[in-house]
Amino acid sequence: MRIAIAEDSTLLREGIVQLLAAEGHEVVASVADAESLMAALASDEPDLVIVDVRMPPDFVDEGIRAALRIRREHPSVAVLVLSQHVERRYASELLLDGRGGVGYLLKDRVSDIAGFLDAIVRVAEGGVAFDPEVIRRLIADRSGPDQGVGDLSEREAAVLELMAEGHSNASIAERLFVSQSGVEKHINTIFTKLGLAAGSGVNRRVLAVLAHLDQAD
Template sequence: MLQAHGFEVVAAVESGSELTTSLRELEPDVAVVDVRLPPTHTDEGLQCALGARRRRPGLPVLVLSQHVEQLYARELLADGAGGVGYLLKDRVFDAEQFVDAVRRVTAWGTAMDPQVIQQLPARGAGADRPPARLTPRELEVLELMAQGRTNTAIAARLVVTERAIAKHTANILTKLGLEVSDDDNRRVLAVLAFLDHGR
């Protein structure tokens, strides 16, 4: 599927050790990794990908999982850098959605599975709500932001102006206490703050 959409696949591996070796030796533009790999079949793929990102900061990684695990999403986003994605394996069957996620991650964006984000607002009663008290529209914008969408794409999706989305985004960042910084990807940090609330 990736080759059919113009990607060059430099390696396909079957174990954590092979993944670690390939990421180190081949230095790919992006790694698409299954969370569960032999020999442990637990979270070895994720741990190998995180280790590779520590050795090569910013290595774009798209992790595939059978089930929604918010911890995996938090671990991926923990360094505050872009170039990360977390999708359910079912998304691979939607070629357009899967390829779009790979491209966004390769371009140092973020691609989070909608089901990860959708689970969080449902918990939002009382003390479990984000302390910033995001409005329903701001939560909607943050959900789309977590999927790696730009302000232009979010505006098109919600059928509002880009200026309105810029205002919502600014409000979200302010409410989450994310000050202006040249060093941090504030959109990624906003998503991380939101995911952290799902603990």
């Protein structure tokens, strides 16, 4: 896999570069600011971009704005955002187009090497990977039912939360101690309650996650 990294912390950036190289991935760009990242993509598109939320010069939202721009201008490039803290208002923005290939992880998760590498693969393959803490914060902040999410049963809500974290059907089944066919039935019910029809031309799994995240808005 060809990967570009934008992270202003030299120690973290180089650590990720070495980790990815050890896994056989090719790091085609390793930069410290969003401007350099966009310049790198203009000449050579990678399969995946890993980008920090806050970078020079102002350390506000340069990275997330670059991520959103990449989603618009380089739709074939998957994006994995890293953040020191939960910036919940950006989560739904990353999913608004209904496509996969996007993730949002807290930097603490990088120390979970297996989980971090798994998230990279999931996002690059068109899935989603949202940090469990991001999901917990969004659930805690929700103000009431919206788009049918409030109509979900406790088990369906649990399935949707695990979907938001990026788990496959098999992984959800293992974590909830149910059969995979049971998980599939729950997911189909979730799609029905959220009004996500089949054949709509968008990723229903991603839209279900978006409805889940929108509870915080």
